[in-house]
Amino acid sequence: MFKSSIKLFKIFGIEVRLDYSWFIIFALFSYYFGFFYFPGVLPSLNAGTLALITIITVILFFASVLIHEMSHSLVAIKKGIPVERITLFLFGGMAQIEKEPDTPFSEFIMAIAGPVASFVLAIFFGIIWFFTRGYALVEEPVKYLAIINMVLGAFNLLPGYPLDGGRVLRSIIWKSTGNLERATFIASTAGRVLGFAIIAVGVFFIFAGNFLNGMWLAFIGWFLQSSAQTGYRQTVFETSIKGIKVEEAMNQNVVDVTGDITLQELVDDYFMKYRFGRFPVVEDRETRKIIGVVSINDVKEIPREEWADLRAGDVVRKISENEKVDVSMEVSEAIKKMIKNDLGHLIVMSGDKFKGMITKSDVMHFIKVRSEFH
Template sequence: MQGFRLGSIFGFEIRIDLSWLLIVFLILWTLSAGLFPANYPGLSNATYFGMGLVATFLFFASLLAHELSHSLVARTKGIPVEGITLFIFGGVSRTRMDAEHPDDEFQIAIIGPFTSLVLAAFFGLIAYIGTNAGWSVVVTGVASYLGTINLILAIFNMLPGFPLDGGRVFRSLIWKYTGNQKKATKIASTSGKWLAYLLIALGFWELFGSALLSGLWLILIGWFLYNAAEAGYEELLIRTSLEGVKAQEIMTPHPETVNADLTLQDLVDKYFLSRRYQSFPVTEDSHPIGIITLNQVKDIPREEWIYRTVRDAMIPTDTGVTARPEEQMSQVLEKMQESGVRRVLVTQNGSLKGIITANDVAHWLRRQRDLGNQMG
């Protein structure tokens, strides 16, 4: 996801995906031009806009609280959390690993809907007290909406379809009963796909019933849920397939290297345009000192290529783009994800032994699958 950094809360980086801006506009428009005028007639357009603005802000604050609860519990379980990203379909906590025990998975998953229920009760109580006390509908209307939307959020997230919170709770229960995380994930993912089919079907039903906007949203949410369910299971398959596998088993040995003092123009002409590779290890005196990718070169203005060198654009090895030959692939995958270049150099005693790219991992998994099918 692309976006920008908003700040940090409790040490968790908060990022806003660009798609989030679309949903902010849609919710603000729906509330200020539709819901609030229909429910509370007689107010000025400026008042409706103010109500919509506050309600939209507090809604996303509620989403953030939901995701923060997941992240805080994950942290107590020893699971590293990089941060939280808000995007068009809500939010997601970016963790470096999954729970290793079903009880931990259950607690991490259940806290989100519980937080939403607490928020629903809180805003519902404000609406109830305010209504009986004669407060302005500007306050009670916003509170009522937030109570309702948080209740809907809690109920929707508890549907038993992976990777929704309810799907993760469902997976944790099956995992605890069977002792098999892979089997539990497959069942929960299948449940997620069927839930996606149902949402898409309901979306088309809404479309035929002239509810264009809600129908489109149901279809989009169903489509997103289907892809997320499939991706979640594939991710687990990759991780379990790589258990016990070392970097040296997957790496491409003795990769072609480039000199750190090579100009970017020569790098492009003599390497990127004449080779099939998208990256090269960078060496100095036969020792690896970094890695250069085509994207790093593209970020530099073309007119500077004639005098800028590979050293100026490369990612140094001290930024975590190296691994040892005996290192487990689970750790290597984390480094590939963290580096942002999806590549690591395999080094030993200051010497370059190989390189691992996303293609290397994909090819290895494909061979294992083919061999498994033949053996089966």
């Protein structure tokens, strides 16, 4: 969903990106500050100063959002959880934290770090506000920044998962029940209720004549309730595959071919017969040492009249490290690898021996069958 983004810079090893949807909120904020808020509180300003103040305020606001996300991320890294990137988007910021925390305590402190950062920023801007009273040019922007950071911290503390407060709630239930799935269920149900409540407030605003703010709240509410649902499903899925190795979930009945068969044989006896998109090519049937993969697209690129002369070994494509996975790897890691490299399958190896293939549907199927016996 958030792939359409541009890279800004890298800090503490974390990539900071702007999603295209961020430009909408950037434009809305600049419009609001530049044409309504600052002209209202600072009526004597000329256009140039007004533009400058607007830009500085909007940048400081997004820097505040970034610092909030950065705090979550730095605690995560400290807890040994890698953070790949932070993306600023329509509804604020999102840190791409590679996995869920292992303990309720890690979750609690990771979650609380963001709102704490926002409150510290609110105090920081509040102090500047206190000492610059009377200098309207500084006072007005820092006053707004102090308030907005306060609101940001408070909103994120609302107890609905996946908001920070919902994560805090989850960590507390998790700690007291010892059951992460149950804790996620309760916290995400709270998140959905909260989402629908925010939508209701939004609709009320719309009917009260405050159309823009109402629409905005309704969007935020919808986003919250749908993320709560996805987050819960994700946790159930992760809990159900925890500890399962690739070896258990992979498909072992993969048909392999040897490099010496002709493409014509490959098409007639394999692609037409088994209707798989690709076949692993092995050196020989005994050792099953893998040479590479031949896919239907590779063969289609070659003119038909050459199929009788060319052999599978001539068109075989080497397997990159991204496409390989060891039998002993956890399924959850294998799925992450597929997603990261945008692949639908992985070739399962044991050393340099071909063992089978694993796809997302193999994993789903495995979980389904297994759950029927539990």
